[in-house]
Amino acid sequence: MSLHLRSLTITDEFWSHYRELVRTEMIPYQWNVLNDNANITIEKERNDNNIPSEKSHAIENFKIAAGLKQGNHYGWVFQDSDVYKWLEAVAYSLSIHPDAELQELADSVIDLIALAQEEDGYLNTYFSIEEPERRFKQLAESHELYCAGHFIEAAVAYYESTHNEKALHIACRLADCIDASFGKGEHQIQGYDGHEEIELALTKLYSLTKEQRYLNLSRYFLYERGTDTTFFARQQAEDSGTKPVIAGMNHRPLEYYQAHQPILEQQTAEGHAVRLVYMCTAMADVALLAGDTAMLEACRRLWKNMITKRMYITGGIGSTVDGEAFTLDYDLPNDTMYCETCASIGLIFFAFNMLKNEARSEYADVLERALYNTAIGGMALDGKHFFYVNPLEVHPENSRRDPGKSHVKFTRPEWFGCACCPPNLARLLTSLHKYIYTVQSEQKAIYTNLFITSTATLEIDNHKVQLEQTTTLPWEGHVSIITHTEQPTSFTLALRLPYWADDYSLVVNGESVVNGESIEAEVSNGFIHVDRIWQSNDKIELILPMEIKEYTAHPLVRADIGKVAIGRGPFIYCAEEVDNGEHLHLIQLTKNQNYQYEFDEQLLGGVGKINVEAQKRTITSQWEDVLYASQVSTTYDATTLRLIPYYCWANRQPGEMLVWLNQA
Amino acid sequence: MSLHLRSLTITDEFWSHYRELVRTEMIPYQWNVLNDNANITIEKERNDNNIPSEKSHAIENFKIAAGLKQGNHYGWVFQDSDVYKWLEAVAYSLSIHPDAELQELADSVIDLIALAQEEDGYLNTYFSIEEPERRFKQLAESHELYCAGHFIEAAVAYYESTHNEKALHIACRLADCIDASFGKGEHQIQGYDGHEEIELALTKLYSLTKEQRYLNLSRYFLYERGTDTTFFARQQAEDSGTKPVIAGMNHRPLEYYQAHQPILEQQTAEGHAVRLVYMCTAMADVALLAGDTAMLEACRRLWKNMITKRMYITGGIGSTVDGEAFTLDYDLPNDTMYCETCASIGLIFFAFNMLKNEARSEYADVLERALYNTAIGGMALDGKHFFYVNPLEVHPENSRRDPGKSHVKFTRPEWFGCACCPPNLARLLTSLHKYIYTVQSEQKAIYTNLFITSTATLEIDNHKVQLEQTTTLPWEGHVSIITHTEQPTSFTLALRLPYWADDYSLVVNGESVVNGESIEAEVSNGFIHVDRIWQSNDKIELILPMEIKEYTAHPLVRADIGKVAIGRGPFIYCAEEVDNGEHLHLIQLTKNQNYQYEFDEQLLGGVGKINVEAQKRTITSQWEDVLYASQVSTTYDATTLRLIPYYCWANRQPGEMLVWLNQA
CATH class of the missing domain: 2.60.420 (Maltose phosphorylase, domain 3)
Structure with missing residues (x-):
């Protein structure tokens, strides 16, 4: 008895639109960015002078590493991964929509990558060009295995889509190099990368090649993590390099890297949110492929903590910009959070791998929540502008003038110095059929x-x-x-x-x-x-009845007390200033309201909008030049609150946005 | 016709207690700190490795500068000001309570300071010891005139209290040195200090000595400020020193220093809050002493903006830790703000100088608000522990685990690396009679x-x-x-x-x-x-009727919408976990409640407490492992909400604290 999924074709109107955007806009656009041909503004995701962002230089880095050009590496130490994520998106896109020209271009990139790979299989343009002697010596910051993981993912996808063996061959040589370098052997490094990714890539490579060593290596990295809490510090102390690999990064606590405890002992989702969900994605795959029930139990534990105590209603995760990280249970501020697009994409990966382990709808519910809200909210309807941070409450003046909210953008920039989110979205959307x-x-x-x-x-x-x-x-x-x-x-x-x-x-x-x-x-x-x-x-x-729902958050979520969020089907809704005027916090819903739903073909490419009668507090003359008063009479004007799905906010004129609405 | 105030003696029970604490606890304690004799934990006010905090070394710095010892300067570049503020508090204390031994000690400190003063009147241990060639070359960061101002203030106070002319002589020589160095003359520096303070000190020196040059110099600094917005940048570019005067400080915008515009053009209270109020304090004095009506108008404008749009109900100012600064109108978050003790003390200075210009109760109202709430809230009832940051809402776990709230302490530390607040409180309390x-x-x-x-x-x-x-x-x-x-x-x-x-x-x-x-x-x-x-x-x-008041904030203060703060007389009240259990945000007041006031001799040294019937939301079983739910039935338990005056919070066991209470 057997049942296998052989192929999948999406013909859905809603999603075909997005997938076409990836093919026609994002992939060509990103190719131009990677080649510094795009006439765009590269925006820093934060106000930090340490962030390289003038240009991408990613393809140029490969040419230099390949010996085809002279020059220095430019950009982040993990700049290579932009190319790999592009390649992965191309792979999926070719599987949906064959395109000989695009495939030829991708083949040529693979040829270039092959030239940049070192004799022993090592592949990383930053270390090959700039500091070969520091290879694997600063793993907390170096992202070497992170980049390797992204290449392996791309190679697996490219092989599955095109049967091009060259990329897969590079990937296996790279994995073999890593396998030789890491482990408990005498001359091996007993450690792991600061940013999880290689672990989930190796399970994919194993699934394709059935090479047991790759699964074992993934498992090794997972189990090694957090066992020796001095590993990163020792590497840093022993490293003879003088310049930091990433400036200003070495003060992070071990939780940031999920390296504070062995992963089976970790009770809560801690640290950098993307890293946590990438780790969990690998754990869930290892649990399945190796039949590792202790690992599955650990996945369930971290899942439960994250989903029942640390996730935004939009499927966003990461409550603070400082470390792009989780904070503590029920701490879900709506206007200072991080909620990185990549973190929600990682959450989708994790949810899907849990579904492979056990068919429980809660995983698919979360997958859907993250996908229909934060993930696609991370891109503009034009496919050319992207959010890194996905807030649930925005006030443009605060973003401009409060340094604590400077990371909260109110319009989607064209590109980012650290360009992880747009290509991550591209590969998610082009591989979406896999998740159905x-x-x-x-x-x-x-x-x-x-x-x-x-x-x-x-x-x-x-x-x-x-x-x-x-x-x-x-x-x-x-x-x-x-x-x-x-x-x-x-x-x-x-x-x-x-x-x-x-x-x-x-x-x-x-x-x-x-x-x-x-x-x-x-x-x-x-x-x-x-x-x-x-x-x-x-x-x-x-x-399925498509009722409009008023959601309430757990009473310990202080940020949401006395508030409701509106949802219909998979979508969470929000109010925008363009529809409702300024000072959205002055609007309050009264109880037991009658919500009106209407699909509007003309609005935002066609969306279902929700209207509801509400009241808006008036600012009476009593408040002229007065900040605090007693004996205040609070008066309201009747108003119609107009809501749109969260994913399509910030596609019209800039202004306030609010998900959690005050309730009378 | 004339009316002059000759002397003032406070016999008030409430305030005599505080003033005695300064005399018997703070002054001796601070003296030990300044001499590194105190067996105390010096706490960093923020998690920042750039902050020197192992010891004070302040007296030692003077001994080294005086040539009595060998060694290096240690501590902040403005470490001298700790000694000066101590001296100023001693001066006031001696006027209240003569003490020959203390006066002898203070005289000896003045002798030491005299030895540390350079030939030409310059006085600053950091630059004299470490970098004499950089004198006045990094005014954005150097705090040289700031320290000078604090010495002058101390000298004026000491002269008024003891008639010791030596300190005054040092002060005049120092002021003369500054007067010779700054101005529009050919070889003079056309600029000003990054931290206002010299301006208000010079008006005091003028008021005592009637030397017109001192008033003119104060006025010069004020009018020069912000006229040439390239001044700080030019100094930094021209400075040949390689190490920063204060690490990590040079990225501040000009608003931080109130140097973005000429002060008469500044419409809003911007930047570092302490600097702003020190500037305004000087402006109000110059307006009075020089009959400068344009300056008075500017004071009124900045006052109005600050008081009607940017001040907490506790008299705290500074909405963000980043730059310890103002942000924008009505942006008054209760759990991430700064509200530095020193800023409220500066606000008291400003209010008092405005009262000297024009008798309007609003100035005294604010003076009283800041004094009875944030200022004395900055110290523990034992006179030995101090807050730098004065929050209106505290959750210890968030302070521990959210990096964005790590500056919000929930217990008063013993001392700070940057020890501005405790001595500032000491000098305020010992000079309190001047404000009546x-x-x-x-x-x-x-x-x-x-x-x-x-x-x-x-x-x-x-x-x-x-x-x-x-x-x-x-x-x-x-x-x-x-x-x-x-x-x-x-x-x-x-x-x-x-x-x-x-x-x-x-x-x-x-x-x-x-x-x-x-x-x-x-x-x-x-x-x-x-x-x-x-x-x-x-x-x-x-x-005066002492009714218990429910205060509401302006509707544009988003942080306070739907909330009330309770006050009685000059005090704002707060709820603490020790009296009310955890999760204070679950408690809500119902409208038109009956508040019970009772003075409790046994509580916190004797305070008036307020009780009121309220309801506390229950966390029903529906919420087990659930983060978001629709169709929620909200239930409450009856509870008694117990409130204490804000100033005495955090004097019992650590826990949550809340000023703005949810209202049904």
């Missing part, structure tokens, strides 16, 4: 995580089965899946019952399904499972 | 700013008049003033009608005063003026 289903092969079950119009081709016991999913989501709640089979085939088709739907109805071949009747439909772990012998043109329909 | 009255000599009027039990001796047309003020404030609202005259004397006695009293009654010699009856009592600018021929044992009584 997960398969539990042994149970012969396929789980529908995301409702996206698409066609999936399965192989079940050597027979081809197609699932033709058609949905009105994300705007309306109808999902239908039609099966196409070569012969009647028995398997379980499970559909997620999302957190935002209080109810559902299931119709199979036109008949409503009620438990105990002709069709078995068992609900467990948030999925409704239909186990039957499927015929061609069987049709299963799931109807 | 202001005199408008030409109108033959005396204004009662503060209600403090005390005896004032006036000279009116060469006759002695005593005002014996007795008050039950700050806890109850009765004030009486008995006049003692040599002969019936005509003058106006004006009493402030404080902002916290909606009503008042005035009784003169046992008779209620109603306008138009036998006694004239005119209310204007927030004072009630009684103009009559006073006899010995005339008695004027002012009865």
Whole structure:
């Protein structure tokens, strides 16, 4: 008995738009950036003179490392990863939309990377050009294994998409170099990179090549992490290099790197948010591939802490700019947080790998939450402007004049000095089809995580089965899946019952399904499972009520006390100044309001908007030149509060934005 | 016709306690610190490795500069000012409480300072010891004129208290050196110090010596400020020194130094809060002493902006730790602010100098607000522990684990690396008698700013008049003033009608005063003026209702929306975890509550406490492992909210603290 997913094609209107943007805008645009051909403003993500940002220079770095040009490395020590993430996005894009010219370009980049790789497989333009003697000697800051991981991910994707073996060959040589250099052997480094990434890349390389050493190495890095808490400090003390690898970075606590404790002992999601979720992504994969139940338990523990105590309602994570990090339970300030786009993308990776381990809808709920809100909120509708930081409350004057909010942008800049987020989005969107289903092969079950119009081709016991999913989501709640089979085939088709739907109805071949009747439909772990012998043109329909929800945060979230956030389906909504005037905090919802939903074709490329009657506090003459007063009479004007989905904020004129709304 | 204030003696119980603490605890304690004899923990006010804090070394620096010892300067570049502020506090203390031994000690410090002064009058141990060639070449950071100002202030106070001319002589030589070095002359420096202070010191020196050059120099510094916005940058470019005077400081914008515009053009209170109020203090004095109405207008403008848009209800100023600075109008976050003790002390200086210009109760109201809340809140009841930062909302775990709140301490440390606040408090408290009255000599009027039990001796047309003020404030609202005259004397006695009293009654010699009856009592600018021929044992009584007030902030203060702060008389109240349990934000006041006031002798050295019935939100089982939920039923438990005056928070076990309380 077996069930495998062979291919997936997205034809969904909402998502095809984004994927086309990646192909037609982001990939060419990023290529220009990587080659310093783009006439754009590269914006620093923070006010910090240590940040190199005049140009990308990323391709130039490879040419210099390859010996094709003279010069110095420029940019971040992890600048190479921009090229790798571009390459990975190209790989996925080619799998969706073949393009000989683009493939030729990517092949040439791989040729260049091959030239930049050293004899022994080592690959890193910064250290090859500038400081070869410091190789692997400053792992807290060097990002060498981080960059290697991104190349390996790209190579795996490129092989899967194009069968180009050259990139894969470079990746294996690089992985072999790392495998030789790290471990418990006499001349090996017993340590790990400051930024997790190699771990998750090695599991992908293992999954493709079945080379056990790669899985073992990933596991080694994970288990080594945090066991010897003096590792980074010792490396720094022993390093003879005089200049910092990254200026101003060496004061971070070990939690920043998740290196404060062995990972199985870590009870809470700590430190740099992207690193944490990258680590967890690898842990979940290792748990699955190595059957490591202790690792799975650790994943569940970190997941639970993060999701039930440290995640924004938009799927953002990282409560502080200082270290782009988690802080403490229930500390979720809306106007100073970080909520990096990459962190939500990493959260999606983690959620998906947990789904591969165990079909529980909570993982897919979070995946969907991060995807439909913070991830796509990280890019403008034009596909050319990007947020690094995704706030839930913005006041442009505060961003301009309060240094503590200078990282909170109110318009999406064109590019960033540290350009991790845009290419990360590109690779997520082009690989989105991978996230729709997960398969539990042994149970012969396929789980529908995301409702996206698409066609999936399965192989079940050597027979081809197609699932033709058609949905009105994300705007309306109808999902239908039609099966196409070569012969009647028995398997379980499970559909997620999302957190935002209080109810559902299931119709199979036109008949409503009620438990105990002709069709078995068992609900467990948030999925409704239909186990039957499927015929061609069987049709299963799931109807989800698309009610407008008022969400309340846990009472210990001080930032949200007395406030509600509005959601409909997968979307969290927000108010913008352009629709509501300034001083959004003066507007308050009254209880039991009647929300009006309307899809507006003309608005922001077509979005469902929500209007609701509300009241706006008036600033009476009593307050002229008065800051504090007793015996205040509070008066309100009636107003209509207009809300749009959070993901499309900051696509019109700049102004205030607010997710958590005051409630009377 | 003339009216002069000759002497003042405070006998008030509340304030005598504080003044005694300065004499018996702070002055000896600080002396030990200055001599590195104290067995104390010197706490960094921020997590910054650039801060020198192992020891004070301040007296040692003088010994080295004086040639009595070998060695290097240690500590901040402005370490000298700790000695000067100690000396100033000693001066005031000696005027209250003669102490031959202490005076001898202070004389010996002055002898030491005299030895450290250079031939030409220059005085600064850092530059004399370490970098004499950089004298006056890095004024943005060097604090040379700032330190000079503090010495001059101390010398003036010491002369007034002890008639010791040596300190005054040093001060004049120092002022002459500065006068020779700065100005529009050919070989003079056309510039000013990064930290205002010399300006206000020079007006004091002028007032004592009547040397017009000192007033002119103060005025010069003020008018020069911000006219040439390239001054600091040019000095930095021309400076041949290689090490920074203060590490990490040179990135500050000109607003930080109030050097972005000529001061008459500055419309808003910007930059480092202490600097701003020190500048304004000098401006108000120059306006008075030089009859400079444009300067007075500028003072009024900056005052109004600060008081009506940028001041906390506790009289704290400085909304951000970054630059210890103002941010923008109505931006008053309660848990990340700075609200430095010194800034509120500077605000008191400014308010008092404005009162000297014009008798308007708003200045005295703010003076009182800052004094009774943030200023004395800056020290523990034991007189040995001090806050630098005075928050309005504290959560110890957030201070521990959120880097953005690491500056917000929840217990008062013993001392600080940058020890400006404790000695600033010492000199304020020992000179407090100066703030009780202001005199408008030409109108033959005396204004009662503060209600403090005390005896004032006036000279009116060469006759002695005593005002014996007795008050039950700050806890109850009765004030009486008995006049003692040599002969019936005509003058106006004006009493402030404080902002916290909606009503008042005035009784003169046992008779209620109603306008138009036998006694004239005119209310204007927030004072009630009684103009009559006073006899010995005339008695004027002012009865102020001590109602408990619910204060609301201007609706544009987002941090306080939906919240109230409780006050009674001059005190703002707060809730502490020790009285109310954890999660103070879950408690909410219901409208029109019945507040209970009770003076508790046993509590915190004797304070008036306030209790009120309130409700505390329960965390129901619905929230187990849930972060966001719809269809939430909110339930409350009845509770009694217990409040204490803000100034005495953090004197019991550590925990949460909250000023702005949620209101249902």
